[in-house]
Amino acid sequence: MSGNRWVDPAPFEGVRPRLPWWFFLPRWVKVVSLPIVLVLLGCWLVVRLVALALRYPVAVVGGLAVYLIYIHFGLWVLVFVVLALTGGLVIWAGLHRSSYVRHVWFRVLTEWRRATVYVPQWRTVTRLADLSKDSRGKEYRPKLGRVRSEGWRDRVRVRMVPAQSPDQWEARRDNLAHSFNAKSCRVRVLRPRVLELDFIHSDPLGRPVLVPALADDVAAVNLKRVVVGKTETGRPWSLRLLGSQLLVVGVPGAGKGSVLWSIVWQLAPAIRAGLVRLVGIDPKGGMELGQCPDAFAKVVYDSGPDAVALLEEIATEVKERASRYRGVRRLWARSTGEPFTVLIVDELADVIAYQTDKNLRERAARAVQTITSQGRAPGFAVVALVQDPRKEIVGFRHLFTTRVALRLDEPVQVDMVLGEGVRQRGAAAHEISENTPGVAWVKQDGRREPERARAFHVTDADLVELALFFTAEDATVHEFPGRPDGPEGMAA
Numbered sequence: 001m002s003g004n005r006w007v008d009p010a011p012f013e014g015v016r017p018r019l020p021w022w023f024f025l026p027r028w029v030k031v032v033s034l035p036i037v038l039v040l041l042g043c044w045l046v047v048r049l050v051a052l053a054l055r056y057p058v059a060v061v062g063g064l065a066v067y068l069i070y071i072h073f074g075l076w077v078l079v080f081v082v083l084a085l086t087g088g089l090v091i092w093a094g095l096h097r098s099s100y101v102r103h104v105w106f107r108v109l110t111e112w113r114r115a116t117v118y119v120p121q122w123r124t125v126t127r128l129a130d131l132s133k134d135s136r137g138k139e140y141r142p143k144l145g146r147v148r149s150e151g152w153r154d155r156v157r158v159r160m161v162p163a164q165s166p167d168q169w170e171a172r173r174d175n176l177a178h179s180f181n182a183k184s185c186r187v188r189v190l191r192p193r194v195l196e197l198d199f200i201h202s203d204p205l206g207r208p209v210l211v212p213a214l215a216d217d218v219a220a221v222n223l224k225r226v227v228v229g230k231t232e233t234g235r236p237w238s239l240r241l242l243g244s245q246l247l248v249v250g251v252p253g254a255g256k257g258s259v260l261w262s263i264v265w266q267l268a269p270a271i272r273a274g275l276v277r278l279v280g281i282d283p284k285g286g287m288e289l290g291q292c293p294d295a296f297a298k299v300v301y302d303s304g305p306d307a308v309a310l311l312e313e314i315a316t317e318v319k320e321r322a323s324r325y326r327g328v329r330r331l332w333a334r335s336t337g338e339p340f341t342v343l344i345v346d347e348l349a350d351v352i353a354y355q356t357d358k359n360l361r362e363r364a365a366r367a368v369q370t371i372t373s374q375g376r377a378p379g380f381a382v383v384a385l386v387q388d389p390r391k392e393i394v395g396f397r398h399l400f401t402t403r404v405a406l407r408l409d410e411p412v413q414v415d416m417v418l419g420e421g422v423r424q425r426g427a428a429a430h431e432i433s434e435n436t437p438g439v440a441w442v443k444q445d446g447r448r449e450p451e452r453a454r455a456f457h458v459t460d461a462d463l464v465e466l467a468l469f470f471t472a473e474d475a476t477v478h479e480f481p482g483r484p485d486g487p488e489g490m491a492a
């Protein structure tokens with residue numbers, strides 16, 4: 001009361017204590033169910049202990065072994081065993097570093113980081129990042145699953161709470177990275193409700209990848225797996241040329257040239273032997289392809305009528321070869337005796353979009369579409385390089401079955417190149433550093449996961465070596481058997 005006026009008391013805001021439902025059960029029911037509850041509790045405890053042993057096998061087995069040796073044999077035996085084990089590990093690391101790192105070091109690191117970083121901070125971080133939910137007094141928390149440390153990254157599985165979407169995690173990638181002391185975080189959708197977070201600590205592709213020695217073995221060239229660099233997991237980065245069309249997109253200086261020359265480098269023995277024929281168009285007046293013209297059976301340093309005529313010539317060849325193959329074979333093979341043709345167009349936009357002559361522009365676009373859409377089976381591959389992936393520039397991006405996104409400016413460009421949803425699985429090509437030209441995200445049709453990789457660094461000196469490889473006097477040029485006249489001849 002204040003003066004004569006009545007003031008309503010403040011509403012009660014305390015949390016009313018809630019009693020669990022079983023509290024209200026009759027006493028005899030509680031007594032009867034007690035042994036069952038105890039057994040279930042025991043089972044739960046055993047399951048938790050087994051899960052703990054599986055999650056921390058090194059710590060659990062190691063701890064148990066130390067305890068048992070100490071109890072049964074005493075301190076000196078324990079010291080001796082520890083020293084012997086340490087010596088054994090040092091010898092293993094010295095003799096075979098890679099297997100030691102994989103089987104011992106990463107295992108220990110995994111358990112250490114899980115126990116010291118992810119488990120203690122998981123609840124707080126997910127709460128503060130609004131990734132947990134409170135509803136009717138119950139907390140819904142994303143479940144921390146398997147953790148795998150690989151030195152440069154930690155892979156952390158997460159089961160999302162109901163009604164959550166990967167976009168919510170995607171939007172908090174930076175928050176998560178900073179919270180767990182990582183440089184960046186990628187979000188990958190593994191299956192419904194399950195995500196994998198990649199916490200990146202360093203870039204395994206930070207250093208240029210040197211080109212391997214120039215091979216001279218034609219048999220080693222595999223058109224289904226042309227190795228052009230290294231993936232971030234350390235495996236060779238291979239591109240499929242046979243039965244595939246390749247689009248390489250990147251801002252100026254992103255390293256498109258290195259992808260292009262890495263392909264030529266690997267194909268070199270087959271080109272010299274005549275099994276593969278390179279045809280090139282370089283609208284930049286030869287600045288790129290002019291560095292090694294001997295690799296090409298035909299090359300045009302222009303985007304005008306000559307370039308369009310070359311494209312139309314190849315489109316006609318595609319149709320002619322396809323008509324001969326019809327009903328005989330479904331895919332080009334070496335046994336056909338005809339060379340596999342790789343058409344390289346440096347800056348495709350200059351030819352199909354930036355030409356002032358509308359007629360030339362349309363003819364060029366039609367020819368490239370014919371080659372990309374029909375060239376698969378008769379043995380024609382297009383390697384198109386472009387800076388701007390917009391639909392107005394390359395309206396038929398979907399015809400390229402392998403797409404390589406080097407450094408790009410905006411997230412929307414990544415979606416244009418790699419397709420919807422691929423960026424959400426971690427392919428952040430717009431985040432590639434300017435300091436790492438040649439690094440790219442690659443998406444191949446039929447493979448769900450995009451791959452991050454770096455092309456070989458093909459230097460000017462390497463290009464001189466490549467040019468010498470094609471002009472060397474002792475180069476053996478294998479003549480192709482005469483082209484068969486018809487399907488019957490080819491089948492034989």
Ligand SMILES: Nc1ncnc2c1ncn2[C@@H]1O[C@H](COP(=O)(O)OP(=O)(O)OP(=O)(O)O)[C@@H](O)[C@H]1O
Pocket residue numbers: 208209250251252253254255256257258387436437438439454455456457458
């Ligand atoms: N894979 C690589 N590793 C290391 N450095 C590279 C790699 N690729 C390219 N570079 C370096 O990056 C610079 C630009 O490369 P490049 O000319 O290939 O880019 P680009 O995308 O073709 O550019 P533009 O569109 O202007 O032709 C060059 O100095 C080159 O040495």
